[in-house]
Amino acid sequence: MELLREEPHGTTKAFYLSSAVWMVFGTLAGFTGAVQLIAPELLGNIPWIVFGRIRPIHTNAVIFGFVGSALIGSAHYLVPTLVRTPLYSERLGKITVWLWNLAVVLGTLTLSLGFSQNREYAEWIWPVDVIVMASLGLGFYNLLQTVKRREEEILYVSVWYIFGAFVFTAFIYFFGNAMWNPFTGSITGIPDGILAWFYGHGVVGLFLTPFAVAIAYYIIPITCRAPLYSHSLSLLGFWSLLMIYTHIGTHHILQAPTPTWLKVIAITGSIAMLVPVAAVLINLWLTMRGRIPYILGDTGGKFVLAGTVWYLLTCIQGPLQALPVVQRITHFNNWVVAHAHMGVLGFSGIIALGGIYFILPRITGRPLHSKFLADMQYWLVLLGMSGFFTVLTAAGLIQGHGWLNGETVYRMLPEIHPYMVLRLSVGILIVSGAFIGLYNIYMSLYGFKTGRKAS
Amino acid sequence: MAYYGGWILLVVLSIWAALIAFVWAVRSGQFSQQGRARFLPLIDAMPGQASSQEPLPPSRGGYVLVFILGLGAAGMLCAVILSLYHL
Ligand code: HEM
Numbered sequence: 205m206e207l208l209r210e211e212p213h214g215t216t217k218a219f220y221l222s223s224a225v226w227m228v229f230g231t232l233a234g235f236t237g238a239v240q241l242i243a244p245e246l247l248g249n250i251p252w253i254v255f256g257r258i259r260p261i262h263t264n265a266v267i268f269g270f271v272g273s274a275l276i277g278s279a280h281y282l283v284p285t286l287v288r289t290p291l292y293s294e295r296l297g298k299i300t301v302w303l304w305n306l307a308v309v310l311g312t313l314t315l316s317l318g319f320s321q322n323r324e325y326a327e328w329i330w331p332v333d334v335i336v337m338a339s340l341g342l343g344f345y346n347l348l349q350t351v352k353r354r355e356e357e358i359l360y361v362s363v364w365y366i367f368g369a370f371v372f373t374a375f376i377y378f379f380g381n382a383m384w385n386p387f388t389g390s391i392t393g394i395p396d397g398i399l400a401w402f403y404g405h406g407v408v409g410l411f412l413t414p415f416a417v418a419i420a421y422y423i424i425p426i427t428c429r430a431p432l433y434s435h436s437l438s439l440l441g442f443w444s445l446l447m448i449y450t451h452i453g454t455h456h457i458l459q460a461p462t463p464t465w466l467k468v469i470a471i472t473g474s475i476a477m478l479v480p481v482a483a484v485l486i487n488l489w490l491t492m493r494g495r496i497p498y499i500l501g502d503t504g505g506k507f508v509l510a511g512t513v514w515y516l517l518t519c520i521q522g523p524l525q526a527l528p529v530v531q532r533i534t535h536f537n538n539w540v541v542a543h544a545h546m547g548v549l550g551f552s553g554i555i556a557l558g559g560i561y562f563i564l565p566r567i568t569g570r571p572l573h574s575k576f577l578a579d580m581q582y583w584l585v586l587l588g589m590s591g592f593f594t595v596l597t598a599a600g601l602i603q604g605h606g607w608l609n610g611e612t613v614y615r616m617l618p619e620i621h622p623y624m625v626l627r628l629s630v631g632i633l634i635v636s637g638a639f640i641g642l643y644n645i646y647m648s649l650y651g652f653k654t655g656r657k658a659s
Numbered sequence: 660m661a662y663y664g665g666w667i668l669l670v671v672l673s674i675w676a677a678l679i680a681f682v683w684a685v686r687s688g689q690f691s692q693q694g695r696a697r698f699l700p701l702i703d704a705m706p707g708q709a710s711s712q713e714p715l716p717p718s719r720g721g722y723v724l725v726f727i728l729g730l731g732a733a734g735m736l737c738a739v740i741l742s743l744y745h746l
């Protein structure tokens with residue numbers, strides 16, 4: 205069957221193309237949501253794109269469709285390369301890709317029809333959850349079989365992070381979506397809030413983060429032509445991530461009547477997160493010491509370096525905003541939306557793109573279709589992200605400050621209106637970057653067939 | 660209270676999964692040869708890729724990243740100042 209055709213690195217290629225398509229779709233959905241936050245009536249209340257539906261369509265499409273596909277695609281290249289053994293089954297890999305895409309398509313369609321589990325990042329309904337689990341399971345099995353047949357005995361830290369990501373994600377996805385309750389996808393009361401945020405933070409911290417870190421650990425040494433500063437330190441980072449990240453989800457609901465002991469664990473754990481984060485960043489930066497120009501000279505490396513900068517900011521901001529005294533200003537407003545875009549786009553999304561641009565020439569055996577277009581996408585996304593950060597952070601601080609001064613929510617809305625307009629304008633940069641990326645990635649994969657010469 | 664059962668199961672399963680992986684890693688020597696492990700990705704350098712002997716190419720892109728760091732620091736400082744102001 206053509207869809208399951210076996211070809212070298214076919215799985216990675218298909219995941220990359222999917223990622224590029226979902227980036228276009230997902231950013232357009234975000235753009236639609238941003239329009240509604242400025243002019244709620246402009247789109248005339250079309251039911252399947254009202255804000256309550258387009259928002260989760262956006263978040264799930266970018267998290268699972270865009271960033272998730274690129275990261276899992278890279279994992280299917282990194283593991284075989286690092287253990288010096290071909291992927292166990294390209295056919296199984298292709299099934300993994302199609303199931304993953306089927307989940308994102310069905311998730312999007314059902315959300316737009318109004319079917320939702322109503323918990324953040326867990327909105328997709330049960331049948332879609334089953335497909336996600338199946339895809340994760342197949343990906344895990346395929347890579348595990350590859351590792352079992354490995355030529356290289358020692359597993360490089362990226363391989364640890366990738367397997368960690370698969371196992372953590374399957375765990376949190378199953379429990380977080382309360383998959384044993386197919387009709388609601390939830391339990392009840394405050395325990396459900398706790399479970400939902402155990403999952404919600406797991407999605408970013410145990411799905412996106414380990415995959416993205418795995419890619420950074422792989423690409424940075426190659427682009428700066430130096431061995432990793434310390435492999436032991438990197439393993440320490442991995443095990444401490446496993447120990448700490450898993451139980452800090454309650455920092456999302458510190459303002460809710462959750463048990464105090466759990467809040468204490470969540471807050472102290474959030475601060476302790478500086479350990480695994482520092483282990484990664486210090487290790488990478490010592491590896492690249494004095495060699496940053498090499499990295500900036502490489503298209504993929506440049507994206508990864510920028511991703512580590514956003515990682516640093518996100519993870520200094522994270523522990524800070526987990527402190528109740530700071531959260532009184534930052535909670536429930538656009539500050540958190542800025543943090544979310546920093547983490548999901550600035551850190552994991554930009555590293556995901558870096559992985560694509562670094563690995564594509566290696567799996568096609570040809571240079572990128574256009575290095576210029578990739579550079580252009582880099583600048584558009586970086587500028588867009590910096591703009592998002594500035595605008596949304598400012599809007600969030602205005603909201604938080606106003607509310608604490610006793611202003612009501614609706615009276616603050618005119619105050620943040622200009623910022624919402626600015627966010628929409630800046631968003632155009634990111635949407636344009638997504639279109640350029642899709643064109644470039646498609647042409648890098650298939651352009652030669654249509655007779656175009658690669659640059 | 661009914662949810663405790665599920666949560667305890669989750670905790671026990673996760674701890675077991677982590678322990679099994681850790682014990683396997685110790686037994687199969689994953690924590691040995693750490694010096695060699697540092698070099699593992701380098702085998703994938705593209706043929707024709709310049710060697711580390713070459714002079715560093717000039718680049719100004721790094722300044723933009725430093726600027727972003729400054730921007731982030733300023734944003735966080737504002738939040739801290741406002742939260743102290745409202746104490
Ligand atoms: C690929 C790039 C993007 C990623 C990874 C991304 C990710 C996210 C995430 C994780 C959230 C949830 C925020 C939260 O709950 O705190 C979100 C919300 C949102 N995003 Fe994006 N986003 C991207 C691009 C865009 C673009 C280009 C726009 C349009 C200008 C946009 C507009 C929005 C809007 C309007 C929300 C809802 C905010 C709210 O509820 O107040 N996003 N995005």
Ligand code: HEM
Pocket residue numbers: 324404408409412413455456474475477478481518519520521522523524525526531534535536540543544545546547548551552
């Ligand atoms: C040291 C690590 C981190 C800590 C301690 C941390 C802490 C937090 C806290 C406390 C919140 C809730 C804020 C509130 O509602 O008032 C939050 C929200 C969020 N974080 Fe982080 N964060 C960290 C890293 C990351 C990373 C790496 C990502 C992305 C890959 C990320 C993505 C998000 C998202 C998407 C939200 C918004 C959730 C929502 O919709 O409300 N965070 N983070």
